[in-house]
Amino acid sequence: MDQDLTTEIASDQKYFSLFRRYCKPSCYSDEHYIPTFLRLKFLEKNSNRSLTWVDWSRGGPHPTRFMRTDVTVELLERMRSGRTCKYNGKTTNVCSLFARKFYPNTLDRLLRFAPKVMRFN
Structure with a gap:
């Protein structure tokens, strides 16, 4: 992950707020939010x-x-x-x-x- 991508993840409010609201009880940022965010917003940077x-x-x-x-x-x-x-x-x-x-x-x-x-x- 480069600095630009890290900044995008850290400053995201739209998707992270949805993640916190709906991903319960056992969701984890590193296994669920970050891969989903990258897939939605930066498909070309995600090797999948x-x-x-x-x-x-x-x-x-x-x-x-x-x-x-x-x-x-x-x-x-x-x-x-x-x-x-x-x-x-x-x-x-x-x-x-x-x-x-x-x-x-x-x-x-x-x-x-x-x-x-x-x-x-």
Whole structure:
């Protein structure tokens, strides 16, 4: 986000007042207001994509938080495959570089399974 866009977001009164009035009880500026505002007002500056894989399948105002036992080879494979994306005008199957919402106790399993999924030792 550049300084001009930051200024636009900070000075917005029209959309933020609607956000505060209607987005209840569990709405968050960083996950709901800012992406919506950018889509409405600055579509050409919004890439409408992310390098971060997030699981919204369980519904609610927050993405899924993964616990230690959730981290499996199958989960990591699901994050890395099954879709194609554009990167610098070329098609690729590597769509996400990061993933969100893992509890700290998942690290050992992530480190153990990632080499199997990503095929490195």
